[in-house]
Amino acid sequence: MLTVKGLNTEYPSQKGxxxxxxxxxAFEVPAGKFFTLLGPSGCGKTTTLRSIxxxxxxxxxxxxxxxxxxxxxxxxIFIPPNQRNFGxxxxxxxxxxxxxxxxxxxxxxxVRKTKLSKSEIxxxxxxxxxxxxxDQYAEREATRLSGGQQQRLxxxxxxxxxxxxxxxxxxxxNLDAKLxxxxxxxxxxxxxxxxxxxxxxxxxxxxALALSHEIAVMNEGRIVxxxxxxxxxxxxxxxxxxxxxxxxxxxxxVALGKDGASGRWSVRTPIGDLLVHTDQxxxxxxxxxVSIRPEDVELLEEPAxxxxxxxxxxGLVDQKVFLGDMVDFQIKINDYTLLSRAHPSLRTxxxxxxxxxxxxxxCVAIPDTSPVRAxx
Amino acid sequence: xxxxxxxxxxxxxxxxxxxxxxGGVVSIVAWLALIPLAFLIYQSFRTPGTARKPAVxxxxxxxxxxxxxxxxxxxxxxxxxxxxTAILALVIGTALAWMTERTNxxxxxxxxxxxxxxxxxxxxxxxxAWIFLASPKIGIINLVLQNLFGTEKVYVDIYSMAGMIxxxxxxxxxxxxxxxxxxxxxxxxxxxxxxxxxxxxxxxxFRRITLKLxxxxxxxxxxxxxxxxxxSFEVPALLGLPVGLHVFTSAIYNAIxxxxxxxxxxxxxxxxxxxxxxxxxxxxxxxxAQGGKYSTVTGKxxxxxxxxxxxxxxxxxxxxxxxxxxxxxxxxxxxxxxSLQKYYSVPSWEALQNVSLAAYKTVINYPSVGTAVWNSxxxxxxSATVVMVLTAVVCWIVLRTKIRGxxxxxxxxxxxxxxxxxxxxxxxxxxxxxxxxxxxGSIWILFIAYVTRFLPYGMRYNTTSMVQLHKELEESAAxxxxxxxxxxxxxxLPLLKPGLLAGWIYxxxxxxxxxxxxxxxxxxxxxxxxxxxxxxWQNGQYVELSAFGVMLIAxxxxxxxxxxxxxxxxxxxxx
Numbered sequence: 001m002l003t004v005k006g007l008n009t010e011y012p013s014q015k016g017x018x019x020x021x022x023x024x025x026a027f028e029v030p031a032g033k034f035f036t037l038l039g040p041s042g043c044g045k046t047t048t049l050r051s052i053x054x055x056x057x058x059x060x061x062x063x064x065x066x067x068x069x070x071x072x073x074x075x076x077i078f079i080p081p082n083q084r085n086f087g088x089x090x091x092x093x094x095x096x097x098x099x100x101x102x103x104x105x106x107x108x109x110x111v112r113k114t115k116l117s118k119s120e121i122x123x124x125x126x127x128x129x130x131x132x133x134x135d136q137y138a139e140r141e142a143t144r145l146s147g148g149q150q151q152r153l154x155x156x157x158x159x160x161x162x163x164x165x166x167x168x169x170x171x172x173x174n175l176d177a178k179l180x181x182x183x184x185x186x187x188x189x190x191x192x193x194x195x196x197x198x199x200x201x202x203x204x205x206x207x208a209l210a211l212s213h214e215i216a217v218m219n220e221g222r223i224v225x226x227x228x229x230x231x232x233x234x235x236x237x238x239x240x241x242x243x244x245x246x247x248x249x250x251x252x253x254v255a256l257g258k259d260g261a262s263g264r265w266s267v268r269t270p271i272g273d274l275l276v277h278t279d280q281x282x283x284x285x286x287x288x289x290v291s292i293r294p295e296d297v298e299l300l301e302e303p304a305x306x307x308x309x310x311x312x313x314x315g316l317v318d319q320k321v322f323l324g325d326m327v328d329f330q331i332k333i334n335d336y337t338l339l340s341r342a343h344p345s346l347r348t349x350x351x352x353x354x355x356x357x358x359x360x361x362x363c364v365a366i367p368d369t370s371p372v373r374a375x376x
Numbered sequence: 377x378x379x380x381x382x383x384x385x386x387x388x389x390x391x392x393x394x395x396x397x398x399g400g401v402v403s404i405v406a407w408l409a410l411i412p413l414a415f416l417i418y419q420s421f422r423t424p425g426t427a428r429k430p431a432v433x434x435x436x437x438x439x440x441x442x443x444x445x446x447x448x449x450x451x452x453x454x455x456x457x458x459x460x461t462a463i464l465a466l467v468i469g470t471a472l473a474w475m476t477e478r479t480n481x482x483x484x485x486x487x488x489x490x491x492x493x494x495x496x497x498x499x500x501x502x503x504x505a506w507i508f509l510a511s512p513k514i515g516i517i518n519l520v521l522q523n524l525f526g527t528e529k530v531y532v533d534i535y536s537m538a539g540m541i542x543x544x545x546x547x548x549x550x551x552x553x554x555x556x557x558x559x560x561x562x563x564x565x566x567x568x569x570x571x572x573x574x575x576x577x578x579x580x581x582f583r584r585i586t587l588k589l590x591x592x593x594x595x596x597x598x599x600x601x602x603x604x605x606x607x608s609f610e611v612p613a614l615l616g617l618p619v620g621l622h623v624f625t626s627a628i629y630n631a632i633x634x635x636x637x638x639x640x641x642x643x644x645x646x647x648x649x650x651x652x653x654x655x656x657x658x659x660x661x662x663x664x665a666q667g668g669k670y671s672t673v674t675g676k677x678x679x680x681x682x683x684x685x686x687x688x689x690x691x692x693x694x695x696x697x698x699x700x701x702x703x704x705x706x707x708x709x710x711x712x713x714x715s716l717q718k719y720y721s722v723p724s725w726e727a728l729q730n731v732s733l734a735a736y737k738t739v740i741n742y743p744s745v746g747t748a749v750w751n752s753x754x755x756x757x758x759s760a761t762v763v764m765v766l767t768a769v770v771c772w773i774v775l776r777t778k779i780r781g782x783x784x785x786x787x788x789x790x791x792x793x794x795x796x797x798x799x800x801x802x803x804x805x806x807x808x809x810x811x812x813x814x815x816x817g818s819i820w821i822l823f824i825a826y827v828t829r830f831l832p833y834g835m836r837y838n839t840t841s842m843v844q845l846h847k848e849l850e851e852s853a854a855x856x857x858x859x860x861x862x863x864x865x866x867x868x869l870p871l872l873k874p875g876l877l878a879g880w881i882y883x884x885x886x887x888x889x890x891x892x893x894x895x896x897x898x899x900x901x902x903x904x905x906x907x908x909x910x911x912x913w914q915n916g917q918y919v920e921l922s923a924f925g926v927m928l929i930a931x932x933x934x935x936x937x938x939x940x941x942x943x944x945x946x947x948x949x950x951x
Contacts, residue, residue, distance in 0.1 A: 082853075082858055082863075113857075167855075
């Protein structure tokens with residue numbers, strides 16, 4: 001269990017006031033969970049991770065792991081990284097080139113205060129090496145491993161110390177696409193098998209959605225939204241989150257009022273009035289943006305009944321892009337271009353009339369007064 | 377996990393051994409680099425103290441140094457000498473670097489190896505060898521030409537400004553070659569290839585693309601060479617002094633060795649020289665910093681395509697051979713020849729009958745040679761080791777910590793770079809004469825001088841290798857639970873080993889060659905090998921000097937070869 005409260009970090013800058021990295025970052029990770037810090041580069045996610053590791057010293061806040069405070073600005077507590085017993089996998093893997101595979105993995109056991117016997121070390125190291133399928137390479141020079149193997153070795157080195165916390169700093173970003181997909185499963189399996197509390201930093205939304213129990217989306221040093229992958233994807237609370245994670249249509253509109261029948265808010269937009277979902281307090285006449293994912297825009301050639309309070313609008317096919325397993329349609333509705341992702345079996349020609357059906361649950365209304373400025 | 381140690385109070389964090397190590401190193405470096413300089417400046421404002429008259433504050437040294445019209449001549453001579461040397465070395469070095477890096481001249485690898493050899497020949501031996509070759513009276517070149525044409529005409533005179541520039545320029549050409557090789561290697565060849573695709577001729581490409589791109593490197597190299605030559609002591613002392621051709625370094629030496637010795641005046645000259653070298657180094661660092669805008673370094677590994685010279689490649693091969701003759705083969709052969717004589721004579725049939733190893737025997741039994749060799753051995757090994765370890769910690773602080781003002785430390789450790797050897801010798805002499813404690817007159821003063829003088833070299837080698845050492849390699853050691861000392865010992869040092877070894881070898885060699893600081897600091901019993909050569913020259917013991925020189929060059933050569941072999945065999949594999 002990890003608790004981070006009011007974390008603030010600063011970098012001294014050459015001139016002017018210090019640069020703020022993480023600001024008022026706070027979250028909690030229950031034991032055994034996989035927690036991801038997701039955001040664009042420079043959003044403060046790596047700084048937050050390094051503060052947890054103890055490689056950075058924040059200027060404010062408190063970090064507690066399993067009841068032990070490892071950092072507190074107020075109580076002037078700072079446990080150095082080498083006494084925290086957290087395993088960490090670095091972006092560059094940081095495999096020591098002057099050691100063998102075995103020596104790399106054995107290092108944490110050899111340098112720690114409570115000495116282990118040679119045979120104990122060997123046993124623990126071989127066990128963790130076989131967990132990452134590197135046991136047959138134990139005596140090899142670490143530099144002669146492939147990228148994926150180095151990555152697994154870095155993971156083994158972090159796990160061998162039986163850490164209280166596993167910290168992963170963009171560990172998959174240096175791998176090629178195919179390998180990255182495989183390692184993603186591998187990483188998920190190992191984390192779920194060991195039940196080790198894991199903090200993962202990435203800018204890749206796909207990785208975050210695939211691996212995490214919970215995701216914190218960060219922007220400009222702050223956490224913008226915390227939630228399960230589904231919550232984050234389906235119900236973004238800000239334009240930034242909606243835009244950063246996946247592709248989406250933004251439709252500007254004005255809130256009208258609650259619809260009597262469904263109890264949903266109705267929003268007037270350039271493509272017509274839409275029933276929407278919202279987690280946030282709306283008032284009538286408020287400017288809102290409706291976010292809807294292209295795959296949630298269902299295309300129909302016939303004006304099927306707009307039953308059960310579904311939104312239905314009509315327009316003309318403006319452009320289409322065949323992508324193999326799907327077709328991207330651009331639908332012109334009045335002056336607005338709606339993007340839709342459809343099954344390739346739909347072959348409406350360009351200029352043809354088409355109907356778009358949208359589940360109100362998937363049309364998320366975000367007030368324009370969102371606390372965080374949306375990314376351009 | 378309640379069995380973990382409770383967080384230590386902030387005070388205990390401060391007591392980390394890392395702070396002791398770092399604090400100690402910082403104090404040592406600051407002391408070495410700054411204190412002697414302060415004493416030198418102080419001394420330049422003092423009158424000489426005698427038994428009857430105590431020293432007082434004065435501007436007299438500067439007045440004496442600057443009111444004399446000789447100073448103008450001195451200044452002009454120094455600049456002419458240094459600029460000439462730098463240009464000659466740069467032209468040779470650039471041409472050779474371009475030939476080895478960008479053309480298909482035959483036997484390139486051999487010449488690359490050969491071009492390093494001059495670095496191990498001590499400057500004083502190189503100068504002596506060229507005196508044997510080109511002196512108006514005994515110079516072989518003159519005698520051969522005179523015999524050939526049956527005249528008494530003196531064709532070449534090494535005791536002249538041109539002679540000084542020639543010898544020093546050749547001596548610094550290998551450094552220019554190394555600097556320019558690095559510059560050519562860092563240059564993206566696709567920039568030249570696109571010029572070729574645009575239809576430019578080979579000469580056009582060289583002039584309009586290659587040279588333009590290399591400009592920051594050329595300008596920076598010129599300044600480095602200029603500073604190095606204006607600091608040169610051996611050439612002005614051996615070639616300039618006998619004919620009254622003075623530059624700053626020889627003027628400083630004269631002021632100290634005149635009777636009564638005028639240390640204040642020497643200090644005033646030294647400060648002037650220091651200002652010139654500071655200006656040069658400052659301009660060089662500015663150019664290097666701004667060179668980034670040319671961004672010729674892309675970080676991508678590229679293999680430059682070489683230009684096919686066609687038949688012209690035999691011309692470039694010829695240039696290589698001439699260069700090797702002038703810089704390595706002729707100087708060494710003339711020393712070897714003279715070492716095999718009983719008394720110095722020009723090569724001839726009669727002289728060939730007199731070949732003997734007598735000079736070697738004399739040298740080995742020469743009273744102070746044993747001591748000097750031992751001193752040089754201890755000093756070079758000791759100072760190389762101390763410098764590399766000190767600067768490893770300094771570089772670590774500068775590059776790896778976020779301690780405020782760490783850049784100051786970098787600057788301090790680089791201060792000795794602007795101090796000419798003779799000036800540093802003077803500063804250290806003044807400093808430890810004033811402080812006392814028996815350091816002056818003992819071998820420790822030479823040790824201090826060498827460590828101070830070669831700090832910047834250690835900084836350079838360590839910075840280069842530490843920059844390449846990814847920060848995460850250390851951080852992962854910390855995350856694995858290693859303490860700072862353990863991480864430094866088990867991860868940082870082993871990974872720095874190739875760089876440390878290369879720097880160590882280099883400092884051992886330059887320590888053995890060192891003359892310009894030692895000449896002011898040695899005393900009977902603490903001679904080093906370069907001093908022995910100097911003394912032999914002053915005594916006219918040419919054949920003994922040659923024998924000693926040949927043995928010295930051979931030893932250094934074997935040392936470099938062995939060290940490189942050891943480095944390859946046991947060092948960290950480079951990936």
